[in-house]
Amino acid sequence: MELNLDELRELLSAVSQADISEITLKSGDFELTVRKGPKPGEYVLPQQTSVVEMPAPAIAALPAPTAPAPAAPALSAPPPSSANDKLVEITSPMVGTFYRAPAPDEPPFVDVGDRVRSGQTVCIIEAMKLMNEIEAEVNGEIVELLVQNGQPVEFGQVLMRVNPT
Known part of the structure; x- marks a missing residue:
């Protein structure tokens, strides 16, 4: 080799x-x-940091404000869930180039609106001249394609979203 x-x-x-x-x-x-990192079985101890206490700086008295300060927003419950909360994201497991089809002259694996099943190939990521098939993890419908054919992608980048059924 x-x-x-x-x-x-x-x-x-x-x-x-x-x-x-x-x-x-x-x-x-x-x-x-x-x-990457230590050999298996090796332990790397985190560096210890020391805390040095410093005297607090003297603060001069400030005049009272003439207008009331705006109130801080009250903490509330999280916003209501939207329809996007139930969508499943298919992400890139590696850095590479995104391809929608197995070859330039062939149709894409999936389009928006297509039904997919768990384990079905939905795209290819080329990394170091190796073609890696990316599979759907759930049954459902493709609702968004977020990457263009031939576009470079990063690890963890969302490629498409599936509405699970």
Whole structure:
């Protein structure tokens, strides 16, 4: 297995942005392990910080305001839930390029209004020349597509929303 410098940089960038801590590539007598953070079983102790007490600064008496200060808004219950609260977001599990179809000359996997079932492929994310199929996690209807075909996406970026049934 040959790995040029650009491919290695791309691999390191993808690993640093992904939610993985270690990856190992093996091919014949070639082996490469990339690890983020401490080795398994190692513990990193947080640095201790010290608190230094300082005397409070002297504050001069201020004249009373002539107009009453606006009242702070009262804390209230959270806003009522909207219809969007029940939508399920399909997010990108990695950094890569979003594709709606398996090939440029083929129809997209899904469009707004399409019904999907759990496990159905809804798009592809290309990362490091690998095509990763992204599947729906629920049965439902596609109500929003938030990414254009061929657009770069980030880890955790919302790709589409599904109204579950």
